[in-house]
Amino acid sequence: MKHSSLIVTSVAVLAHGLALADGDFPAWEAGGLLFGDAYHVPGSHLDAADGDSGFVLRRGYLTLDADFTDRLFGRARLEINQAGDFVNHDFDSGLKDLYLGRRFGRHRVVAGLTSTPTFDLVEKAWGMRYLARTPMDLQGVASRDTGLAAQGPLNASGSLAYRAMWAAPVEFGKDSNGNDRVMGALTWSPDPAWTFDFYADYEQRDGPHDRRTVQAFAAHQKGALRWGILYSNQDREQDPPLELASAYGVLDLASDDAVFLRIDRLIEPSPKGDGISYLPFDPSVPATAYFAGWEGRFGSHYRLTPNTIVIRYDRDDAGVRPPTDVHLRLTLFIDFE
Numbered sequence: 170m171k172h173s174s175l176i177v178t179s180v181a182v183l184a185h186g187l188a189l190a191d192g193d194f195p196a197w198e199a200g201g202l203l204f205g206d207a208y209h210v211p212g213s214h215l216d217a218a219d220g221d222s223g224f225v226l227r228r229g230y231l232t233l234d235a236d237f238t239d240r241l242f243g244r245a246r247l248e249i250n251q252a253g254d255f256v257n258h259d260f261d262s263g264l265k266d267l268y269l270g271r272r273f274g275r276h277r278v279v280a281g282l283t284s285t286p287t288f289d290l291v292e293k294a295w296g297m298r299y300l301a302r303t304p305m306d307l308q309g310v311a312s313r314d315t316g317l318a319a320q321g322p323l324n325a326s327g328s329l330a331y332r333a334m335w336a337a338p339v340e341f342g343k344d345s346n347g348n349d350r351v352m353g354a355l356t357w358s359p360d361p362a363w364t365f366d367f368y369a370d371y372e373q374r375d376g377p378h379d380r381r382t383v384q385a386f387a388a389h390q391k392g393a394l395r396w397g398i399l400y401s402n403q404d405r406e407q408d409p410p411l412e413l414a415s416a417y418g419v420l421d422l423a424s425d426d427a428v429f430l431r432i433d434r435l436i437e438p439s440p441k442g443d444g445i446s447y448l449p450f451d452p453s454v455p456a457t458a459y460f461a462g463w464e465g466r467f468g469s470h471y472r473l474t475p476n477t478i479v480i481r482y483d484r485d486d487a488g489v490r491p492p493t494d495v496h497l498r499l500t501l502f503i504d505f506e
Contacts, residue, residue: 201232205251208499211497214451223258241269246266248265266281266282268280268281274321281315290366291397299502304399307433309440311346315336318332319331320333348374349373350372363389369381369383369384380408394418394420396418397417410440412436429462430459435457439452439456451480454491459479
């Protein structure tokens with residue numbers, strides 16, 4: 170009860186600015202996006218996926234953004250998607266975002282269901298969420314939580330900045346965690362080309378095993394080339410650990426298209442394993458996943474991307490290597506947000 174009261178009180182404080190609306194406020198903007206694949210899986214460790222072909226809508230968003238005043242803003246976003254287990258093709262829908270926020274100078278405070286600082290910056294730098302989720306997102310770390318979040322600069326130039334969030338133990342919306350979690354990140358950008366981000370969190374769970382995460386990320390973008398490297402380690406005490414490293418590179422071509430390569434190395438076996446939608450991992454051994462493709466850009470709203478994902482597994486203690494997973498996809502992305 171005390172957690173809910175704190176969120177409600179915070180929303181009331183943020184909403185105090187509604188009475189200040191004048192001029193062209195409130196201002197509303199609606200948008201949406203969707204992406205999905207025509208796919209073929211010539212090889213997989215999972216019997217249901219091995220040899221499967223078809224079409225799948227992986228995500229569809231309908232978003233309403235509002236500026237109630239020059240300081241008060243909010244968002245409501247609905248999501249629809251098809252199941253990604255290669256057996257069930259039913260549609261599912263639910264809330265993705267529902268929050269109210271207020272600007273305090275160069276700082277922002279948000280209350281409600283919103284993205285976490287765990288990999289929001291990583292996702293923005295990677296820039297190809299429609300092709301593959303960021304590594305920690307892919308391996309089952311929640312991308313949304315309900316609580317209080319803040320972000321802003323720590324110095325006059327803005328080269329040093331923070332992001333912080335407290336998540337209440339509330340089951341609400343899609344992709345949320347449902348546990349009490351405290352998250353914080355520091356970002357250092359010594360110049361416009363470089364970004365260094367350091368993240369940590371502590372998650373208090375109902376069972377005996379709490380979780381602690383540390384993550385380091387570096388990204389560089391200059392001219393036509395952007396790249397980044399990531400290391401993440403989630404200590405799950407006696408639960409299976411989650412530890413990985415990742416690197417990506419994206420090169421924009423003169424034709425406005427792009428080519429990309431990403432490599433994820435699971436230092437520990439995937440704890441979510443076969444439960445990962447659209448891209449299951451064998452949970453028994455560590456693995457290396459390769460993502461590659463060519464992005465065709467058609468105006469500012471459409472992308473058509475032939476891409477390949479290959480997951481190669483280590484050998485187990487008996488010297489047996491699980492079958493290599495190969496996913497061939499043609500991905501359509503439509504963005505009007």
